[in-house]
Amino acid sequence: MPENTVQSVNRALTILEAVAGADSEIGVTELAKMLNLHKSTVHRLLNTLVHKGYIEQNPETEGYKLGIKAVELGSKVFNGLELRN
Secondary structure (H helix, E strand, O other), rough: OOOOOHHHHHHHHHHHHHHHHHOOEEEEHHHHHHOOOOOOHHHHHHHHHHHHEEEEEEEOOOEEEEEEEHHHHHHHHHHHOHHHH
């Protein structure tokens, strides 16, 4: 990891990217294996991202997917682009 970065922020963003890249809902165990992190670390970071609205958890399957906050951010970026016809 580059100098002058915050490990927990880096991990949270990596989790966000992994959830965004998943074809369907993804679970804690799968994320932990994919990212080579402890399940407890992934779980705590997911809880934070859920609390902030960037990720949602399906209460029936306990799987995770992108939340509305992530969509809002993407929309703001897209709206700020100068697209030519």
